[in-house]
Amino acid sequence: MADSTVSALGLLRQVPYFASLPEHVLAALAQAVRFRRYARGQVIFLEREPCAGFFIVAAGEVKIFKLSPQGREQILQHLGPGHTFNEVAVLDGGPNPASASALTDATLCCIRREVIRQLALAHPELAWALIESLAQRARHLVAMVEDLSLRSVKARLARLLLAEAERASQADTLERSHLISQAEMAARLGTVREMIGRALRDLAEEGLITFDRHRIVIADRNRLQEVAELG
């Protein structure tokens, strides 16, 4: 077995909804995997282009995003190793529903739509795994709709700050991908930078956060949690 097939097998086992697939199905998928490297900031594919295939993040981080005609960005998801994307286009054969670019230097695995289709027709376990991945995607998008439509910018920001602090506290080494600018917060939360600046000032005036040069310090975690939950 070639080295790349061996490493592809290891990666496929990291994908949560592939974990229960039989070995022969994983092996067939591994044969079809193509590794691709992307530099930080490089576009992986654009929305509305023909289906670019099924992707798995092997290393690095990727963002999935939509752009308005005015160039305003809405980030749909940040994905790390073991996460998959572009299932929708792979399953319905339509164009990519969103764009993807590398947040850090990244290595991705790509499998062509036709290969996935043939394997899914031959192995119901794989078809079910893909349905599970779609269901997870639907859950994520429903939660995002709830956030964008029912929660204030301040509540969404409070939740994002708590999540970012949790992520930073669990990191062994801190990199640029652990930092977030106001523009990036706005793109994650479906608003504009000015609104983020205002909400950050509010939270600081209420004593929930403080600024320490490039650090946003969560001074009162419990009260920030309350703001996040109140909506």
Next chain:
Amino acid sequence: MDLMVLPEINLQLCTGCGDCIKACEPRALTLVGGKAVLAHPELCQYEGGCEPACPVGAIQLPYLVVFAKDR
């Protein structure tokens, strides 16, 4: 956290209008070849005046979000 964190300037977006330079009280920014450049990073206080001053969103200040205990 030993990352050197400084404002990031996207030179492709920068129009060289100089608004960020006027907004930067410590004078860490300057214009070089018609583009804003962080010429004196040691002077940057991370006051955050440059980011909203930029009319095209070419400057970003990245932040690390931490709990007080992890500071």
